[in-house]
Amino acid sequence: MSIIYVLIPIAIIFVMIGIAVFFWAVRSKQFDDLDKEGFSILFNEKPAASAKPDEQQPPQSRES
Secondary structure (H helix, E strand, O other): OOOHHHHHHHHHHHHHHHHHHHHHHHHOOOOOOHHHHHHHOOOOOOOOOOOOOOOOOOOOOOOO
């Protein structure tokens, strides 16, 4: 029964940390545009970078 005196303050601390993180996320505008990130995976904005054979660097040997 005495463990409850330890678990209740720990639970309260976790709840306070969770509330603080939530309010930080709201203040830093993490929830402003929820749809943009969902649609951004559907469209390829940047073309894939293709390395030309003459621009590739040769592999470096690992010498100790």
